[in-house]
Amino acid sequence: MKLTARFLVLFFIVVTCAVGASEENPLLQKLAERLEFHQSVEGDFRQEKYLYFMQRPMVSTGTFSMSRRNGLRWQVIEPVASLMTVQGHAVMLDGSPVKDQGVGQLMAMIMLGFMDGDLLGLDRSFSVSGDISADHWQLSLIPDTLLLRSVLQRIELRGDRYLRQIEVIEESMTRTRINFSDVREIQAKEGVGVE
């Protein structure tokens, strides 16, 4: 229940995940030069949750779409269909608003940043370190705020021209790994709106 309390604590903080101008991080600047940016993207995902009390991960698959105008749309198809949307502060699950403890907005912030190139906002809440080579890169984000650190140990990001993997390692050693595939720009159609 310690973890329960920690997540409840997030009610009392504002997740400072707004993308805004910040001090320039040379690593992020260098990364930004490697990435392909678009106004809106879509793709497939596979999410694996490794829980300390289970031998096999909990796996879900689905599709996502992302645009700065319409936010994040996360459609789980298997094993249980659901639709999560994040637009600004508004986080909805299957059409009903949910009290997001920062996770949804954090994900949206990261994915938005890698979509349209505004990565400097990552500096606001995390210490960023990593490695960039010719054809792939890897970043490690360690939370700056005490309360966020009580929930997350770190976030690992990997990719090439696009963000390919997010791995969230929590204090309880629970890991969530999300792999993105078939990432493409949304062409010649309206960005998918929030349902």
Add this chain to the structure above:
Amino acid sequence: MSSDTSTRRGAWLWLFGVLCLLLVAGLRWPEDSWLATDIRGLLPEAPSSVWEKAASEMASARYEGQLLLVVRSDDRGQSQVFLDSAVSQLVAAGYADPDFGQVQADRWNVLSKKLDPYRISLLTAADRARLQSAPEEYLRDFQRLLYSPLGGSWLNTLPTDLLGLYRKFLVFAAPTPPQVIEPGTAVEVVQILPDKLGLDQLPALYELYLDLGLQARSQGVIFHSLGAPLYTAYGVTTGRQEMYTIGLVSLLALTLLLLWFLRSPQALMLSLVCVAAGVAGGLVFAVSVLQQIHLLTLVFGATLIGIAADYAFHYFAHSLLPTWDREQGLASVLRGLTLSVLSSSLAFIALALLPFPGVRQIGIFMASGLLCSYATVCLLFPALYRGVSSSRKLPDILLPAQRTGRKFVFLVAVLAIALPGILLLHSRDDVRDFYAVPAQLAEDEKAIIEALGLPAADSRFLLLEAPDEDSLLRLEEKVLVANETPLRGITSLVPSIETQLENIALQQRLLTSGVLDSHLHALGLDGFREAYKEQLLSDFDPLTIASLEGLTLPLGTGGFVGCDATGCASWMGLAGVKPEQLVALESSVTVVDQVGGINRMLGRYREGVALMLVSGILAVLIFLGVVLGWRRALNIVLVPTVASLLSLAVIGYTAGGYSIINLLGLLLVIGVSLDYAIFRVLTPGPAQAATSLAISLSAMTSLLAFGMLALSRTPVISDFGQTIALGLVFALWLSWTQVERSEA
């Protein structure tokens, strides 16, 4: 005994009195703060139940030290940057508790550990209803949550919370944080440290608040803040400024007038001593007796300067007469001074009899202060004052015309004109009218309510009473079930025993029906079934309110007031719900209106003070009638009575509404105008010029002081000042034109 010996003895006696007063102060001065700022400290104890009082204190204390900070702009990132800076500045200034968030987190941690052994019996009403009506749908929704990105934290607690019920119970118990409606808005709640809520600390908080507003504008964002500490800070800041201003202006006026008319620096110094003795003596006596006085008592007490100076003025004005000599100087005014201080003290002591703390403080402060000033004039002045170097004839203009029958007719005519004004008067008993809300804070409140969709502030709450704890919990649940509202009470943390048993039975049914098995299988958690079953079938150990004893609950939770031999009580804030919309409220559920209760008390005590006003005048009439004879007594009492009626008439014509504050002002008018009339009646004809000089000096200085009060930004003080200013003008006019004087 030579007069020199007696005057020296008088001076020593005065000094002895000062030492005694200092000794009393040393023995009786309180260790804690002697100066209060809370308006409730001025008001009488409302005849409410013990539970109502305790619940009122809890309801007031819940958010007492908090500030809500809101920053708005087109860019939320920019808003957040400024908000972070504002919080940092509040922390750096020592006001904001940097550990507030962590403290709340720790409290939630402790609470969740405390409730954990009982988790199997803790469900929200909404979850219970869904599991009863559509369990498969509920479990399916939970699975969707677990597989979404939002499910991470729920997954971690699955082994001990297979259906997420306990987690939802805790989430529901937490108060709903401010929800941002307008995009580009950042919000934070800060807790002001308790030792920064004191009188000395708050003015700087208000300055910082204003400064943050300016900083925000320069950075292109808009900063708002809301919270009780800011209102108190504003009140303290303006109260202090006005206290210094009023006191300083009064002293300055006193100084200039004395120098001009008396042409004696010695008279000036002694007048200041007289005034200082009155204010200091009144303060020491009042604090020694009452242990604490209110800031507003001090503000009103600053007007003592004008009254205490009267005694000095009469003494010095008579010293300008050609017949004055040092040995007999006091004798010429002693009778007038004595009757004045006795009749004024009688009126102020009468205030101290009212069960109205603020009025009592003022009564004791003023009566004791006047007595100290009187003692100073009688004991010290004869020993120290040498008189002016050369006497001069006082101008004839200072000799008032003798009263004629036509003047009496004129007076009746004036009263007839005043009558409609008095009939226009209506009572205005609202404690909210006492305080001024500065425009800046009022704008911020409106903006914050709009930006966050908050309900308008409401001081009302529900008080529930029952014979015992579990009955109380069932009563609260009944109210909540009957009314689908955002009300929260102690049952958010501790359901009744009946509800806890229902919750367990419900889960047992899920287990035996096989619904739970499908859910566990879908999540791959079949291995946890037996442990869960064991929990459900174990001996029932109910969670009770006593289980939480000793815990400091997180902010916004709780509501349990207590139990005694008569029963138990709890309270619930209305959270924007109108009491009229609530149904099924039994007789044991009361809507407590704190402000309404205070206002009703104000009305009752307004009536009490009005009665005391009339009784005071009658008492003085009787006293003076016995001492001076009835004709003279009536002559004297006419001045304060007519002055009061004319003041009320003007208030009726101009404002219409009057409150207890106006009546308190009239009590002061009565005290001062009695002085005018007594001296006018007792002073022999040839010395009337001196009395006129003294009365005029007194009126001028008092009008300057009270006129300043009338300009106060605090309505309660400005009403007081306006009433007194009006009363003094009428009293001065009446004492010059309508009092039949002694020709002896």
